[in-house]
Amino acid sequence: xSVSVETSAGAxxxxxxxxxxxxxxxxxxxxxxxxxxxxxxxxxxxxxPGMISFxxxxxxxxxxxxxxxxxxxxxxxxxSGERSFQxxxxxxxxxxxxxxxxxxxxxxxxxxxxxxxxTSGSQQALDVAARVLVNPGDVIFAEGPSYAGGMAVxxxxxxxxxxxPMDADGLIPEELERLIGEVRADGKTARGLYTIPNFQNPGxxxxxxxxxxxxxELCRSNDLLIFEDNPYGLLGFDGETxxxxxxxxxxxxxxxxxxxxxxxxxxxxxxVLPPASLYGHLLNASETSQLNxxxxxQQLISAYLDDPAWRDKLVEYRAIYxxxxxxxxxxxxxxxxxxxxxxxxxxxxxxxxxxPAGIDTEALVYDCIERGLVYVPxxxxxxxxxxxxELRMSFCLPSLDEIRKGAAILGKxxxxxxxxxxxxx
Amino acid sequence: xSVSVETSAGAxxxxxxxxxxxxxxxxxxxxxxxxxxxxxxxxxxxxxPGMISFxxxxxxxxxxxxxxxxxxxxxxxxxSGERSFQxxxxxxxxxxxxxxxxxxxxxxxxxxxxxxxxTSGSQQALDVAARVLVNPGDVIFAEGPSYAGGMAVxxxxxxxxxxxPMDADGLIPEELERLIGEVRADGKTARGLYTIPNFQNPGxxxxxxxxxxxxxELCRSNDLLIFEDNPYGLLGFDGETxxxxxxxxxxxxxxxxxxxxxxxxxxxxxxVLPPASLYGHLLNASETSQLNxxxxxQQLISAYLDDPAWRDKLVEYRAIYxxxxxxxxxxxxxxxxxxxxxxxxxxxxxxxxxxPAGIDTEALVYDCIERGLVYVPxxxxxxxxxxxxELRMSFCLPSLDEIRKGAAILGKxxxxxxxxxxxxx
Numbered sequence: 001x002s003v004s005v006e007t008s009a010g011a012x013x014x015x016x017x018x019x020x021x022x023x024x025x026x027x028x029x030x031x032x033x034x035x036x037x038x039x040x041x042x043x044x045x046x047x048x049p050g051m052i053s054f055x056x057x058x059x060x061x062x063x064x065x066x067x068x069x070x071x072x073x074x075x076x077x078x079x080s081g082e083r084s085f086q087x088x089x090x091x092x093x094x095x096x097x098x099x100x101x102x103x104x105x106x107x108x109x110x111x112x113x114x115x116x117x118x119t120s121g122s123q124q125a126l127d128v129a130a131r132v133l134v135n136p137g138d139v140i141f142a143e144g145p146s147y148a149g150g151m152a153v154x155x156x157x158x159x160x161x162x163x164x165p166m167d168a169d170g171l172i173p174e175e176l177e178r179l180i181g182e183v184r185a186d187g188k189t190a191r192g193l194y195t196i197p198n199f200q201n202p203g204x205x206x207x208x209x210x211x212x213x214x215x216x217e218l219c220r221s222n223d224l225l226i227f228e229d230n231p232y233g234l235l236g237f238d239g240e241t242x243x244x245x246x247x248x249x250x251x252x253x254x255x256x257x258x259x260x261x262x263x264x265x266x267x268x269x270x271x272v273l274p275p276a277s278l279y280g281h282l283l284n285a286s287e288t289s290q291l292n293x294x295x296x297x298q299q300l301i302s303a304y305l306d307d308p309a310w311r312d313k314l315v316e317y318r319a320i321y322x323x324x325x326x327x328x329x330x331x332x333x334x335x336x337x338x339x340x341x342x343x344x345x346x347x348x349x350x351x352x353x354x355x356p357a358g359i360d361t362e363a364l365v366y367d368c369i370e371r372g373l374v375y376v377p378x379x380x381x382x383x384x385x386x387x388x389x390e391l392r393m394s395f396c397l398p399s400l401d402e403i404r405k406g407a408a409i410l411g412k413x414x415x416x417x418x419x420x421x422x423x424x425x
Numbered sequence: 426x427s428v429s430v431e432t433s434a435g436a437x438x439x440x441x442x443x444x445x446x447x448x449x450x451x452x453x454x455x456x457x458x459x460x461x462x463x464x465x466x467x468x469x470x471x472x473x474p475g476m477i478s479f480x481x482x483x484x485x486x487x488x489x490x491x492x493x494x495x496x497x498x499x500x501x502x503x504x505s506g507e508r509s510f511q512x513x514x515x516x517x518x519x520x521x522x523x524x525x526x527x528x529x530x531x532x533x534x535x536x537x538x539x540x541x542x543x544t545s546g547s548q549q550a551l552d553v554a555a556r557v558l559v560n561p562g563d564v565i566f567a568e569g570p571s572y573a574g575g576m577a578v579x580x581x582x583x584x585x586x587x588x589x590p591m592d593a594d595g596l597i598p599e600e601l602e603r604l605i606g607e608v609r610a611d612g613k614t615a616r617g618l619y620t621i622p623n624f625q626n627p628g629x630x631x632x633x634x635x636x637x638x639x640x641x642e643l644c645r646s647n648d649l650l651i652f653e654d655n656p657y658g659l660l661g662f663d664g665e666t667x668x669x670x671x672x673x674x675x676x677x678x679x680x681x682x683x684x685x686x687x688x689x690x691x692x693x694x695x696x697v698l699p700p701a702s703l704y705g706h707l708l709n710a711s712e713t714s715q716l717n718x719x720x721x722x723q724q725l726i727s728a729y730l731d732d733p734a735w736r737d738k739l740v741e742y743r744a745i746y747x748x749x750x751x752x753x754x755x756x757x758x759x760x761x762x763x764x765x766x767x768x769x770x771x772x773x774x775x776x777x778x779x780x781p782a783g784i785d786t787e788a789l790v791y792d793c794i795e796r797g798l799v800y801v802p803x804x805x806x807x808x809x810x811x812x813x814x815e816l817r818m819s820f821c822l823p824s825l826d827e828i829r830k831g832a833a834i835l836g837k838x839x840x841x842x843x844x845x846x847x848x849x850x
Binding site (some may be wrong): 021022025026027028029030031040049056058059061062066067069070071073074075077081082083084085086087088089120121123124128129132133134135149152153154157223224225246260263264265266267268277278281284285287288289290291292293294295296297300345378 | 452472483494496513545574577578582613691709714716717
């Protein structure tokens, strides 16, 4: 999320900031325009030892075959160390791009390795795309709520996010259509739709197959680009895989993929499959921003995917995440105050929880942190100030024991808040 | 360098571009404003098998202790695989930041690990800095010639590069002062100075100690930021190390460092030490652009630096590069046409060559490529169309044999061109 150091404020937002405010004339307009956010404090709290964290959208890595991966890591450097450590191609190594095309095939995407650009995580791909495509003042539609880091990319290029409401089948096409009309009527440029169609972050819902077509057609007829962000598509608890939006809309869709949720975020490997017409522009921008993606990281991912055992590991992870999810919702059902509701995601990393109106999750997160639990307040996922009685719970990384203990803390703090509110009425 | 696919052109600039032009209304203004460049073709030629390349500013990696590094790579994953593969801190891992501070101390910089932000190579650091600090239309001063990739970062945010002439002691302060006045008189905003003070890319010169102070004072009194880019500082042939500009100008200098030239570009690890007042802004922007630098890459660099043997390796590299440099200039002296001149860098990666006026290095590079040699034409290093009778030769990666053969090809092609020009007079 975009966090601005207020130039007039004395508070040091980061360890290295020694309370010296920046001179306003040194900062670009896009920096001065950045919204301050409180959420970074929450993520810093999540790093404290002993803290139970529902905050980080981080995968559980304990089931990875590190002995095998470590042996690969050694072998690759002994066999081809100079390649691993030298500058590489700005679009990524060919063997990884071939694997990426195989992966995308699972979601109905037909693409060749020469159409794919590997990036430092899909975050960098989003960043490059926004740089190439977004002007200050443009409107980007995004589900409400949506991924804070994705929205931060667009707003860092001074785009305005307009949220499209969701229901159990994902974003509502009629609402998108209505909002496109409103934006146009306001004289603004509607540039594109940023959507996470599978196990949406943070909503947890899937965009239905029927709506994928509707949304695609709507974007086409209104000349909107589709930014399809899909880090979770293969992580359905039961292995069900939805077809991507991209097929049929190849000319207007930028598809973003990532190995961060399935394998290893620390390697920072993701990719973008853009329309052919945008490929050259994106590649140039990616090269300007970082020359090329790290070669060795790509080789490690590629080696992992060379062994068909990665599919069994994926099945194992789905089961682990399903069990954690079940533990979370079972505990929540026992401990949360009346009037708290949540949906039932069938995969992904997140549970989206709504608490009774009047309970402010942004204020209460500090009470929870004091008791050893951290989550992300709902306000982080909207750019319009919504979300005060909502929160996101990431359930993949904490242990079953932590999940139960953490949920119990949440239940206690929120129940006390409800009781406090009632007694002060 | 910034390369634009001309929307009206049919030529496919990249493998994935299937000659489908982008619709202009889809592209951001900063994309439409990008200058087309021919140089990318040259770098693609450099990747052909059998090509002798003086084009890539790439280090020689053959002397790296890959057995030891591979053992480290394995050990790290066995000991702390979950840390290596998990999301990391957006400012980088603490042990690497501590090493970075030790390195910077060698150049007279006093800084603590909490002031440093690790990035995906210094390229990403430059990119983040430009994003935070540069508005469209701002002027950035840069040596003429200067690093194409650095200038591309600034121009991608629609800055204008104004070149400051150099002599044997680096950029000329009086010229900088004069140009600041001109820019101001034109009503433009002079935002900062981008400089590579050590073994400048591509000029090969060092900014003298006296001028470092003059330049710092000039920037301070004119409210310019200093973007001090220093990938080569420790790579003097004889190990001489110049003090950085940053000490004494900590409040206006962003110092950029890199492990790409000293250890391994393929790991993509660099850093920025910004003024305290800008730290928070840069960290936020870096997080937006890629969440965090790759953890495992940082651990590998850190492990390499844990063993004091890295200093002996540096000494070894200096000797290797000196020998290659000597072979290059000795051969050039034998083969180049009369009127060709070059300077004598005392370190770094580059020799800057001026050929007789009328000989166009941008045209002749294709003749050289046909004969199996590639270099970078001088035009890549200016934004004002200069450089047609100049070229950059990177001498660190090719073998001694390739250097001699490559220089001979260059001498033949250029001598033929001179003879052709004379005979057609």
